[in-house]
Amino acid sequence: MPTRRELVAGLAAIVGEKNVLWRPEDLIVYEFDGTVETQRPHAVVFPDGAGEVASVVRLCNQWKMPVTPRGAGTGLSGGSVPHRRGVVVATARMRRILEIDPVNRIAVVEPGVPNIQLSEAVAQHGLFYAPDPSSQKACTIGGNVAENAGGPHCLALGVTTNHVLGMEVVTAGGEVVWLGGRVAETPGYDLRGAFIGSEGTLGIVTKVVARLMPMPETVATLLAIFETVEEASLAVSSIIAAGMIPAAMEMMDRLTLQAAEAGLQCGYPPDAGAVLLVELDGIAEEVESQVARARAECLEHGATEIRLAIDAEERELLWKGRKGAIGSLGRIMPNYYILDGVVPRSKLVEVMAKVNAISARYDLPVANVFHAGDGNLHPLLLFDDRVPGAHAKVLEAGAAMMRACIDAGGALSGEHGIGFEKQQFMPWLYSEADLENMARLRPVFGNQGDFNPCKLLPGGTGCGEMAQQASAVRAAGPDAYV
Amino acid sequence: MEDLSKCVHCGLCVNACPTYAITGLEVESPRGRIHLARSIEEGRIPLTPAVQTHWELCLQCRACEAVCPSGVPYGRIMEHARAQLDAGAPAGRSGRRLRKLLLRQVVARPRVLSGVLAPVRLYANSPVRGLVRRTGLLRLLGRMGMAEMQLPKCIGTPVRPGKGLAKPESAATTAILFTGCVMGELFGEVHRATARVLARSGVTAEATAGQGCCGALHAHDGDIDFARTLARKNIDALGGGDEPIVVNSAGCGAAMKEYGELLSGDATYRDTAKAFAARVQDVTEFLAQLAPLPGGVFPHRVAYQDACHLAHAQRIRTQPRALLGALQGCELVETAGADMCCGAAGIYSIVQPAMSEALRARKAEQFARHRPDVIATANPGCQMQYNAATREAGIPARVMHVVEVIDEAQRAAGL
Helix, strand or coil, rough: CHHHHHHHHHHHHCCHHEECCCCCHHHHHHHHCCCCCCCCEEECCCCHCCCCCCHHHHHHHHCCEEEEEEEECCCCCCCCCCCCCCCCECCCCCEEEEEEECCCCCCEEECCCCCHHHHHHHHHHHHCCCCCCCCCCCEEHHHHHHHHHCCCCCCHCCCCHHHHEEEEECCCCCCEEECCCCCCCCCCCHHHHHHHCCCCCEEEEEEEEEEEEECCEEEEEEEEEECCCCCHHHHHHCCCCCCCCCEEEEEEEHHHHHHHHHHHHCCCCCCCCEEEEEEEEHHHHHCCCCCCCCHHHHHHCCCCCCCCCHHHHHHHHHHHHHHHHHHHHHHHCEEECCCCCCHHHHHHHHHHHHHHHHHHCCCCCCCEEEEHCCCCCCEEEEEECCCCHHHHHEEEEEEHHHHHHHHHCCHHHHCCCCCCCHHHHHHHHCCCCHHHHHCHHHHHHHCCCECCCCCCCCCCCCCCCHHHHHHHHHHHHHCCCC | CCHCCCCCCCCHHHCCCCHHHHHHCHHHHEEEEEHHHHHHCCCCCCHHHHHHHHHHHCCCHHHHHHCCCCCHHHHHHHHHHHHHHHHHCCCHHHHHHHHHHHHHHHHHCCHHHHHHHHHHHHHCCHHHHHHHHHHCCCHHHHHHHHHHHCCCCCCCCCCCCCCCCCCCCCHHHHHHEECHCCCCCHHHHHHHHHHHHHCCCCCCCCCCCCCCCCCCCHHCCHHHHHHHHHHHHHHHHHCCCCCCCECCCCHHHHHHHHHHCCCCCCCCCHHHHHHHHHHHEEEEHHHHHCCCCCCEEECCCECCCCCHHHHHCCCCCCCHHHHCCCCCCEEECCCCCCCCCCCCCHHHHHHHHHHHHHHHHHHHHHHHCCCCEEEEEHHHHHHHHHHHHHHCCCCCEEEEHHHHHHHHHHHHHHC
């Protein structure tokens, strides 16, 4: 290991002195992302271009210094938290839109471009970039690639992996390579697919070829108000069963509605039990008939009121509440722990009941806001980190909820990634042999164990709070939930 | 501390922040600055010169506050962070002391301020100015030269408290016009335009005597005690009645709408401050309620630029656009980043010239691209910054306050 002086000098020689941070008070703001886990890096470096990134990675490898890539730090699984300290490689200087090709409907962008800026830049051509995480005003395309990010509008159109055709990456070993290309299908092994969603454990993306979609001719958004989450869940299942694929189908429960309405004044009914936000798009006639059918399904399952937003302004208001819902929970409690489980749609009601029971058992309020259409749950446990023991209790309750998802035949993550916090749960889903096979991909990309360590797969060495995490899981165990 | 714990570091604010947009650094973002404050509060790091630099680079534009879903009161947090610097800054103490002295003894004292600004006005209106600009003397003057670029083409006579203004033919109601400090001295024309526009809608504007500086600049700099003193003075002078208090400077309006909060710990003033704050209205907010106005013709392309303390602090965005849009022939041009800070930010352009210029350049680039005839805004600092930005963009656009546009349009319509 180098001394700090050597480390900073080495990095500065590559990127210039002003693009390296090393003072404790500068590093402290790079200790977190959107989650509750924190760890301060030894240095933060801002390279520009694949060449500089590769030099930084090679230098760190030479010193066996852990490397953690970082976009905007809005992640929800601790993916950009440097758990074993070392060097954080931030993409903030690489935020140019390099090319927009409206004919072939692609754009080439650098990883630090915020998600929404890509859609804004191509809007003049009647195009948009489909994956729209709730944090899209801040989160970066590079981070989206790392986490295979989703969003409300991924129900019909698919997640990041369906919208990135190719990319230039610097592998964990420090090589610059292209994966995929500028067209939809490339022959050979799909290494592009392997890289997307690898949570920054295989390398750092430095250029992205994004697929652009034409904007739909007509868009209508329904807000259906229900007395209970159960009724709303049943409506979701029957809308899909009726053969419709809405552009988005989102649910929010009472606690979430109250927080969102208080924070964002978007016209939500704060005393409703649940609301469903259903967006339908396509050609005008088709949308009209789908609206009628969706409305009928909702009423059938007990909707007390249905509002229809047609113009852009009304729709934006409804979505503003949904997109800011998670952040607005800060009004209720200072901290939240957001989970990201997936269950088959038919099990929504059953799992939601278990989630509520766990919340009651641990005496932790839970708010639910989720992508109901694809069964992607986001229970948010609300707590105050300053209360002794709260942190551990939340991790335990969270583990129990994840267990409930798995037992219903679901998965550990819909879009936020496994990151640090959920790697210990991976054995619930995969056998030892499965995990070993996945781990074999790392050395292929040059990761000898120091590239974004403690993420995605269990068993990393030297990961600080691992013991605490493991004990929480053991405590929750397979039979710990109701 | 309660304020700080509201931040859940979700990061939705970072791209709304002008200094983050320029630097891409978390330490120059709202989330980063809050985390620094919290870490200091928890004793994890000391208040170092680096922290001071990060806090001082904040424009206090409050764009982050407007997009924050958790309702973090960032403006208040930053004022208290600056107050910590006021108590013991780790670096540049003499500079801070001088600034505090100037804000207290010059800006807040009408007579001293008018004495200081009189030669400025004289210069701006004199033929010498053209000569100075042509000879390139400005470049030699550095910061002073930049300040010169910000001055309006022509500065009218000041409007001070107690002075008579245009009156309607038959008065239905009365409103108090808040005259401010620099606003009254350098932008008397905006006050006169405000009075004329109000008069045409049957409202008498009274520049009631006894009022003074609003204290916004002092609070932003962390001199909260003195801001309270100034607030009490204004409440004493204007607090008696129930007429609306109309403000045409967004920064002052935002500060005065928060007098209730500012004086919440003052048992004597608490209630009157709250009542006072409820009466404060921005001039565009007030006019939008009077609308439709008696008409107006303005056949020009107008780029409206949100003043931060109007859009973000007071959340007023639609009213000024609607007022301008209602003028016959007026074509509104929406430029990218219209609601992002121009870098004027009170005294910011003087104390942080580099960042201020970087932000102004973004505006200038948009102006050069869209080439509007008029740039309209609602705050004196922004107006001054746009004077410089139009020169930088090399376009002949006029910079006007929204009420000046309305006034000119109404005159053109023969009103």
